[in-house]
Amino acid sequence: MSFINYSSREINCKIVYYGPGLCGKTTNLQYVYKKTNPDQKGKLISLATETERTLFFDFLPLALGDIKGFKVRFHLYTVPGQVFYAASRKLILKGVDGVVFVADSQIERMEANIESLEDLRINLAEQGYDLDKLPYTIQHNKRDLPNVAPVESMNKLLNPRNVPWFEGVAVTGPGVFETLKNVAKQVLIELKKHY
Amino acid sequence: MSGSDLIMYEEEFSKIDEELQKLYIQTNAKVVFLVDKNGQLIASAGETREIDTTSLASLTAGNIAATGGIARLLGEKEFTILFHEGENDNIHISLIGQRVILVVIFDKRSSLGLVRLRVKKSSEALVTIFNEITNKSEKEKGSDSLDESPFAEISDEDIDNLFK
Numbered sequence: 001m002s003f004i005n006y007s008s009r010e011i012n013c014k015i016v017y018y019g020p021g022l023c024g025k026t027t028n029l030q031y032v033y034k035k036t037n038p039d040q041k042g043k044l045i046s047l048a049t050e051t052e053r054t055l056f057f058d059f060l061p062l063a064l065g066d067i068k069g070f071k072v073r074f075h076l077y078t079v080p081g082q083v084f085y086a087a088s089r090k091l092i093l094k095g096v097d098g099v100v101f102v103a104d105s106q107i108e109r110m111e112a113n114i115e116s117l118e119d120l121r122i123n124l125a126e127q128g129y130d131l132d133k134l135p136y137t138i139q140h141n142k143r144d145l146p147n148v149a150p151v152e153s154m155n156k157l158l159n160p161r162n163v164p165w166f167e168g169v170a171v172t173g174p175g176v177f178e179t180l181k182n183v184a185k186q187v188l189i190e191l192k193k194h195y
Numbered sequence: 196m197s198g199s200d201l202i203m204y205e206e207e208f209s210k211i212d213e214e215l216q217k218l219y220i221q222t223n224a225k226v227v228f229l230v231d232k233n234g235q236l237i238a239s240a241g242e243t244r245e246i247d248t249t250s251l252a253s254l255t256a257g258n259i260a261a262t263g264g265i266a267r268l269l270g271e272k273e274f275t276i277l278f279h280e281g282e283n284d285n286i287h288i289s290l291i292g293q294r295v296i297l298v299v300i301f302d303k304r305s306s307l308g309l310v311r312l313r314v315k316k317s318s319e320a321l322v323t324i325f326n327e328i329t330n331k332s333e334k335e336k337g338s339d340s341l342d343e344s345p346f347a348e349i350s351d352e353d354i355d356n357l358f359k
Contacts, residue, residue: 001201002201003202003233003235004202004203005202005237007203007205008208014233014234042247042249043247043249047257056261059234059250064357065356065357067349067354068348068349075253088261088264090264091257091260091261091263092260094260095231177358181358184357185354188346188349188354189354191346194346
């Protein structure tokens with residue numbers, strides 16, 4: 001649910017990073033935070049445990065610039081990936097405008113990816129959304145690791161509709177902005193359709 | 196998805212602003228602000244300069260969402276008021292018309308009783324304004340009269356420029 005304010009001339013959109021535990025959702029946000037101009041970003045808020053596992057969500061507000069005199073802001077959220085935080089994950093998806101699914105490319109995490117994607121679909125449906133109709137981008141993360149699955153087989157498994165996808169190494173940056181840019185673009189195009 | 200988008204026009208925005216200013220003065224609060232349930236800041240009044248209102252808005256919405264989750268687990272529809280007491284500052288959070296969240300931050304210059312009383316009055320006024328907003332966006336949507344829409348002529352180039 002985007003928020004369009006004609007009075008302050010602002011457009012606010014919400015993008016949620018989803019994926020299995022330790023796939024690199026928070027790392028994506030941290031990289032975006034690190035590489036964005038100070039005047040374009042707010043604080044990166046992380047509600048995490050003592051061991052830096054996301055407990056509730058991470059939040060990063062980005063003000064990228066203007067379109068037709070309207071300030072465009074994206075609010076980036078991550079969900080807690082660990083299975084037992086299911087109730088919290090559901091809450092974060094409320095009012096989402098676009099979804100990034102961060103997949104862990106390591107072969108031994110494929111089952112976790114599938115499970116998380118299924119969980120995403122169910123949780124979206126509970127809020128009345130259909131993943132097939134939402135702006136949606138996939139990032140195959142951790143491509144720098146030695147034991148990764150080939151991208152082709154990952155797409156076959158996780159991306160049967162062939163939505164936009166990118167290879168990523170969130171720790172060092174490749175793919176991070178490509179992913180964000182792609183989903184942001186889809187969100188704005190979707191808004192254009194309706195207004 | 197756009198069925199639930201919130202679109203704010205000048206006229207309603209100034210009404211909301213006025214209501215918040217009134218509440219701010221009547222409660223002797225430090226800050227008063229209004230957030231939608233998804234964490235977007237709608238309007239604020241008071242000493243906001245020292246406060247990171249964007250983060251506050253997102254966390255408040257998270258707080259309300261988590262409390263709502265607890266409520267449902269207990270078979271309760273919603274907990275409409277949250278109150279956090281600090282050493283110096285206190286925060287009163289209330290859910291209005293199941294749609295927006297009204298937050299009042301106050302210190303010892305005010306009191307919980309006063310805040311509760313005034314918030315209740317303001318809530319009624321705000322519900323009316325938000326009903327107007329909903330009616331208006333429904334109407335505008337059907338009538339194709341949004342010639343001011345920032346999206347009408349948005350181009351790929353505009354979008355690409357955001358990421359330069």
